[in-house]
Amino acid sequence: MDEALFERVYQTVANRESTYDGVYYTGVRTTHIVCRPSCRARTPKASNVTFYPTLAEAIEAGFRPCKRCKPEAGGKLGPDAVMAAQVDAIIEAQYAQKLTLQVLAESLAISPFHLQRTYKQIKSYSPATKLESVRLTKAQAKLVKSTMGIAEIGKAVGFRSSSHFTAWFSGKTGLSPAEYRSHNRLGACQKTEEANSEQEETLTEQEGAPTKQAGTLTEQKKH
Numbered sequence: 001m002d003e004a005l006f007e008r009v010y011q012t013v014a015n016r017e018s019t020y021d022g023v024y025y026t027g028v029r030t031t032h033i034v035c036r037p038s039c040r041a042r043t044p045k046a047s048n049v050t051f052y053p054t055l056a057e058a059i060e061a062g063f064r065p066c067k068r069c070k071p072e073a074g075g076k077l078g079p080d081a082v083m084a085a086q087v088d089a090i091i092e093a094q095y096a097q098k099l100t101l102q103v104l105a106e107s108l109a110i111s112p113f114h115l116q117r118t119y120k121q122i123k124s125y126s127p128a129t130k131l132e133s134v135r136l137t138k139a140q141a142k143l144v145k146s147t148m149g150i151a152e153i154g155k156a157v158g159f160r161s162s163s164h165f166t167a168w169f170s171g172k173t174g175l176s177p178a179e180y181r182s183h184n185r186l187g188a189c190q191k192t193e194e195a196n197s198e199q200e201e202t203l204t205e206q207e208g209a210p211t212k213q214a215g216t217l218t219e220q221k222k223h
């Protein structure tokens with residue numbers, strides 16, 4: 001398991017949060033017991049912990065299910081939802097790295113095709129969309145709350161080139177990173193509204209264009 005992902009899941013063990021219950025299983029090597037991440041027992045040292053994506057794998061590796069948190073009772077998630085939650089956990093932990101569908105699929109030991117299709121069925125959007133939205137949220141937070149430079153922020157959310165980051169960010173938000181930063185810092189809210197109203201004007205011109213095609217679409221059945 002990747003170090004960033006380990007840290008993320010271990011944090012929920014330390015805080016006794018149920019975020020990853022049924023998604024990962026905590027094997028404690030000193031006691032040979034496997035727990036839910038939210039188990040109320042004493043928090044094991046990180047150096048003694050191994051996380052497993054299934055209970056079966058933990059048992060296979062020689063761990064007994066904890067009598068206190070009963071990991072065998074399972075979570076509320078079905079197997080596909082567990083996989084989707086694992087994809088999200090990896091994205092949330094590794095968004096700063098080069099994260100392709102292939103990389104995700106390899107870390108879950110499943111095919112890219114199966115991952116893409118199943119994830120989309122569960123979430124109704126693709127893993128790529130999720131990755132972009134995590135990167136955008138992190139970049140926006142860093143622009144507003146930190147003093148990091150634009151290139152540094154781009155790197156921190158997975159872009160090697162500053163110009164690529166700027167073009168991507170502008171495409172998503174309609175503002176360059178520098179503009180977004182200045183508009184969202186204290187006392188600059190009114191400028192953002194001006195920028196938005198300009199965009200609305202350019203969109204109104206396109207209204208009415210699709211009417212010619214309307215008749216051809218009515219015959220198609222919904223899938």
Ligand SMILES: [Zn+2]
Nearest residue numbers: 035039066069
């Ligand atoms: Zn337990």
